[in-house]
Amino acid sequence: MGASNQSAGRRPVLALTVGEPAGIGPEIALRAAWQRRHEANCVLLGDAAYLAMLAHDIEPAIRVSALSSQAVRNAGLPYFGPDRLIAIDVPLAAHVVAGQLDHLNGRSVLATLDLALEGLKAGWFSAMVTAPLQKSTINDAGIAFTGHTEYLALHSGTEQVVMMLAGVPAQTLGAAAAPALRVALATTHLPLQQVAAALSVDGLLRTLTIIDHDLKTKFGLAAPRILVCGLNPHAGENGYLGREEIDVIAPALAAAQAAGIDARGPYPADTVFQPKYLQEADCVLAMYHDQGLPVLKYATFGRGVNITLGLPFIRTSVDHGTALDLAAQGLGRADSGSMLAAIDSALAMIAASPTL
Ligand SMILES: NC(=O)C1=CN([C@@H]2O[C@H](COP(=O)(O)OP(=O)(O)OC[C@H]3O[C@@H](n4cnc5c(N)ncnc54)[C@H](O)[C@@H]3O)[C@@H](O)[C@H]2O)C=CC1
Numbered sequence: 001m002g003a004s005n006q007s008a009g010r011r012p013v014l015a016l017t018v019g020e021p022a023g024i025g026p027e028i029a030l031r032a033a034w035q036r037r038h039e040a041n042c043v044l045l046g047d048a049a050y051l052a053m054l055a056h057d058i059e060p061a062i063r064v065s066a067l068s069s070q071a072v073r074n075a076g077l078p079y080f081g082p083d084r085l086i087a088i089d090v091p092l093a094a095h096v097v098a099g100q101l102d103h104l105n106g107r108s109v110l111a112t113l114d115l116a117l118e119g120l121k122a123g124w125f126s127a128m129v130t131a132p133l134q135k136s137t138i139n140d141a142g143i144a145f146t147g148h149t150e151y152l153a154l155h156s157g158t159e160q161v162v163m164m165l166a167g168v169p170a171q172t173l174g175a176a177a178a179p180a181l182r183v184a185l186a187t188t189h190l191p192l193q194q195v196a197a198a199l200s201v202d203g204l205l206r207t208l209t210i211i212d213h214d215l216k217t218k219f220g221l222a223a224p225r226i227l228v229c230g231l232n233p234h235a236g237e238n239g240y241l242g243r244e245e246i247d248v249i250a251p252a253l254a255a256a257q258a259a260g261i262d263a264r265g266p267y268p269a270d271t272v273f274q275p276k277y278l279q280e281a282d283c284v285l286a287m288y289h290d291q292g293l294p295v296l297k298y299a300t301f302g303r304g305v306n307i308t309l310g311l312p313f314i315r316t317s318v319d320h321g322t323a324l325d326l327a328a329q330g331l332g333r334a335d336s337g338s339m340l341a342a343i344d345s346a347l348a349m350i351a352a353s354p355t356l
């Protein structure tokens, strides 16, 4: 999957799904794609007429040319220069009111992901970058959906993937070779009550194997160092505050170490995010969503990137959601920084893994 469509000298082609139409996704996708038009050929996947209208309102200089998906299927994706953005039309069912969700548009949002998957398989795109969607709207449209991460795994036939967010913390911004904070998750969008039961020795070993493999192949790290959090307070306090560290996490770590993976722990989650530990690490593996992501967002919000490891193609995304509150206030409120970072990360990963 993901055969490269690059020719010498051409900009990498990225599929940009524009996300929930009533949120800030279409605006930040247009702004970021235009800002990076000399570095990447960002092909927007969304309602082309809506995107052209929005582009004009953002900045009249932004030109959007529409293509139908059938035309691309028939003749391939034509190469365009940086004087315009391309939108492959995925029509919406209902008129968009900024800030107001409409479940009638849920299927169209999902269809943009399907088109990106099709295009990655067909070699139209080298990577996909996703703007935020509203998970509840897709469920309201009658389709069970927990997130891009799970959907892309399922629809690319990938048994297990790993969600990882990365960003450069504010205090090291601007420093030469500032190290990124990377936080991966052992479980993704799961009710908290189900987290402990979802952890297993085999599952954690697979997670550590995917992180180790992808940090080597997509990030160019020769020997990734992974610090692993415990699940319970004080990493279980020798079993007095829970046994998952003893029964599940430590055996998974031993198996990973035996396989040559530099994974250490389990560390109490409330101590591992100190500079003393982080400077010895390339990634921290948290056991669940709200154990790891608040730390990452506190340190890097607005510049962070969400990356799905383990997929047979490159997928990056923003570190934030649909921000309906901002969308409702009109254009120009949302920060496109994370979308730019998601594009830049995808480009860096393409450069680090040209065979993908
Ligand atoms: N990759 C994705 O598709 C993601 C989707 N979501 C979805 O987004 C929806 C809303 O989630 P919330 O928890 O409300 O988080 P949110 O990130 O949409 O909003 C939280 C706060 O951050 C602000 N904010 C978010 N993005 C911003 C930006 N680019 N510039 C300036 N301010 C920004 C918002 O105005 C709000 O005050 C949910 O349905 C959630 O599932 C959430 C995270 C990622």
Ligand SMILES: NCC(=O)COP(=O)(O)O
Residues within 6 Å of the ligand: 146, 147, 148, 149, 150, 293, 306, 317
């Ligand atoms: N908090 C991260 C998040 O919700 C993103 O999920 P996904 O849609 O990228 O799977």
